[in-house]
Amino acid sequence: MRNRRNASLLNFFSLFIIFIILFSFIRSGQMNNYYSNILVTVGISIIMAVSLNITSGLLGQLALGHAGFMSVGAYTAGIITKSLPDMPFAFSLAIALLAGGILAALFGFLIGMPALRLKGDYLAIVTLGFGEIIRVVVENLNITGGAAGLSRITRMSRALAVDKKMSAAIQFGVVFWLMVIVVTITFTLGRSRHGRAILSIRENEIASEAAGIPTTYYKLFAFTLGAFFAGIAGGLYAHQIGLLTPRHFDFNRSIEYLVMVVLGGMGSITGSIVSSAILVSLPEFLRGFADWRMVIYSLTLILMMIFRPSGLLGTKEFSLSKTVHKIQKFLAKKFVRKERKPKLPFVPNYDVWEGKPVLTVENLGIRFGGLVAAENINLHVMNDEIVGLIGPNGAGKTTVFNMLQGVYVPTCGSITLLGKDIVGKSTYEIASSGIARTFQNIRLFKSMTVLENVKVAFHTRMTYSPLSGITRASRYDSEERGIDIRARELLHVFDMDDVADENAASLPYGMQRKLEICRALATNPKVLLLDEPAAGMNPTETAELMDTIRRIRTRFSVAILLIEHDMSLVMGICERIYVLNYGHVIAEGTPEEIASNEEVITAYLGMSNKDNKEDKAC
C-alpha cells in the first residue's frame, strides 16, 4: 500500500517536474517560440482528441463535426476578450474560455438532442452536417467577421505578461494545466458509475437500458461534455493564433481529430494523448521534406490502420490512469477525511408482497401495423413463483417480455407491477422499479470485465452525482466500495468470483448466460424475466441451470417468469405454465394439466395424437 502511494506521488511530481522543466526552457528562451507553439498546439489537440474520445470512443457514437464545437468556443472566446479591452487579460481570458465552453456545450446539447436518436453512419452524417452548418453560418455573420475572419484577438503569448518569454511560458502553463484537468476529469468520470453507464451504452444499448441506465440522458451528457471541452480548446486556440477564419474549422479539421482518436485507439484516453502528440509533431519534423510531408503522413495513416486496425493502444490505458486515481485517494486521505465505511446499496422491502401477485397483466395486446402480435393476454405471477411461458416459435412470447419491459408500448391493456401501473414507462424506469430480464441472444457488455458488467446494473441503486465522481468525493468512495462488495457477493453465489476480472466476451457460453442472470439480479428485481435461459445448453448444463433458478428464487426472493423450449426444464421447475399461440393465451395450468391439454398438443404438433407426446420436447 505504502509503495503504491509513493508511486502515485512520484507520478504526480513527475508531471509537475515536466511542467517546471518545459516552463523554464520557454521562460529562459532556450526553447524558442516555434517549439513552444508546437507544444501549445499539442496541448490543444490533446484536449480536442480526448473530448472527441468521450463521444466516439467511450460512448461509441461516431461524430464527424467536432470542429464545429471548437469553432463555437473559439469565436465566443475571441469576441469576449475583444469586447473587454479594459479588463486585465487574464480575467477576460478566463471568462472567455468558460463562456466558450458553455456555449459549445449548449450547441452540443441542442444538436445532440435530435441527432443522438440516430446511430452509426447516420449519426456521423448528421454531425458532419451540423458541423458544416455552423461553419457556413459563421462565414455569414457580421459579428464573427464573415469569411475574412475575426482578427486581432489578443494572443496569449503576448499578453499574459510584460516579458515576451514569460508570456509564452505562461501560455504553455495555461494550456498544460487545462489539458491535465480535462484528461483527469475524463479519467475519473470514466471510472465512476456514470462512466460505466456511458461505456455500457457503447457495448450494448438495449442491455444497458434493461439494466436501468437512462441511455438517452447519458448519451446527451457525454455529447455535451465533449462539446464543452472542445469549446474550451477552441478558446485556447483563438488566443494562441489570434486570427480565426471559418476555414480553420471545416470538415477536414474534424477528421484530423478523429484520426488522432482512432489512431490512438478508440476509448483509450492515453492513446489519444500519445497519438495527438505524435500527429501534431510529425508534420513539423517532416518540414524539411515540405512537399512530401503530407504524402508521408497519409501513407503512415493507411499503413497504421492496416497493420494496427484498433489503434496504438486499442481500448487499453497506461497505468497513469490508476495513478491519477490513487493520487486523489491519497490526497483525500491525507488532507480531508478518514476512510468512510462502505455504503451498501439500498435494498427495498418486498416482504409485504408475501402471498400476493407481484405482476398482473390484463387484456394486454399489441399491433405492428396490421399485424396483431399479441391480443387479450391475461397473466399474473405470484410472489416467489416460477412461471413458464411456452408456445411454438412466433407465438409472441418474446413480444410479451418486450411489453413487460417497456421495449414495446402495448396498444391496449394494463401491466401492474407491485401495485403500480407501468404501461408507457421507459425500459430503464421499469428496470429500476423491479423487472429485470435476460435476453434470448446473449447481450453482455463484451469488452467490459465480468465484475463491471454486474456493477453497471447497480447503477440505479447508487446516488452520487457526476461531480462527486469527478472529484472522488467521499460519497463516491463509500458507494463504490459498497457495490464492489455486493457485486462480488453476487458473483460468488454463481461461482464466478475467479473470473471477475476477465472480459465478458472471453467467458464460455454457459458462463455468459449465468452472467446475464447475475447482472439482471444486480438491479434488485422483484420479477425476473428469463428468455430461453437453456438455449444452446447440454442436458447436464440444463440440469445445473434448473438448480440455479430454484436457488435464485429463494435466495433473492424473486418471482420468475421464463420462456423456454426445453420441456424438461419447463416441466421440471415451473409451478404454473401459460401457453401462447398466435398471440393468444390458449392454456394455463400446472405442468401436469398443460402436458395433457389437447389444445396445447395440437398447437405444438399440428394434430392431436397422444403417441407423439414424447417428441414434443423437440
Added chain:
Amino acid sequence: MTLFLSQLLNGIHVGSIYALIALGYTMVYGIVQLINFAHGDILMLSAYLVVVGITKLGLSPALSVLLSIVVAVVFGVILERVAYRPLRSSPRISSLITAIGVSMLMQNVAQLIFSPNPIPYPITLSVPALNLGGLYLSFTTILTVVLSVGLMFLLQIFVSSTKAGKAMRAVSEDTGTALLMGIHVNRIISLTFAIGSGLAAIGSLLYCIAYPSVAPTLGSLPGIKAFIAAVLGGIGLIPGAMLGGFILGIAESLAKAYISSRMSDAIVYGILIIVLLFKPAGLLGTKTREKV
C-alpha cells in the same frame, strides 16, 4: 417563372451528376458498409487523366475519356484489394479512417505531380443551347441528364436481373451466407468497386464539362455532396441515390437563386438533417428495428 424553370433545369443538371457519383458510394456502402471517402478523388484522378491524355499524350478526347474510365476502374479494384480488403474484419471506423487516408494521399500525390494550381479542362461542348421561349436548355444539360439517367437504369437492370447483380445483392444482404451459397464474394466486391469507379469517371467528365477547372481538391465537394445524396435517398439503394441526387441538386440551385448563394450549403445540410430525423434510414430506406 423563367428564373424558376432555368434554376430547376440547373438543379436537374447538377443533381444527375450527384446521382451518378452517389451510385458509387451507395453500391460500395451496400456491399461492404464502408463510406468510401476516396470515391470523390476518383473524379479528380479521371479528370487529370483526361488532361494528360489530351495535352501530353495527344490522344483524341474520346480516347482520353475511355482511358480515364479504364484506369479509374482498375484503380478502384486495386484500391479495394490493397487498402480495404485487409481491413474487412476490423472495426468499421478503421476502414473509414483508411478511406480518409487514401483520399488525403491521392490529393497530395496529385498536388506533387500537378501543383495545387487549377488547370483548364480540355473538353468543352460548343453546341448552341436550345431556346424554349426565353428558357435556354443547353446541350450539356441534355447530355448529362440523358447519360446519367440511362446509366442508372442500366445499373438497376444489371443489379436486379443479371446473375452477377443478384450475387451482388446477396453479398450486400449477408456476406457469410452468400459465401456459403457458392458466391465468389471477393470477386463480387471487386466488381462493385469497378462499377462504382467507372461511374465516377463518367461523373467526372460530366462534372468537369460543367465546371471546367481541374485541381487536386476537385473531388472533395462533389464527393461529399454525392455522399449526402446517397444518405438522403437511403444509402445502399440505387433508386435512393438517384432520388437523393436530384433532390439535392434542385434544392441547391433553388436555394442559390432564391435564398442566398452563400448559405446554400447550410440549407442542403439542413434538408439532410431534417429528413434523417424523420426518416432515419433515408427517404427510400426502411427502418429495421433491432430484434430484442
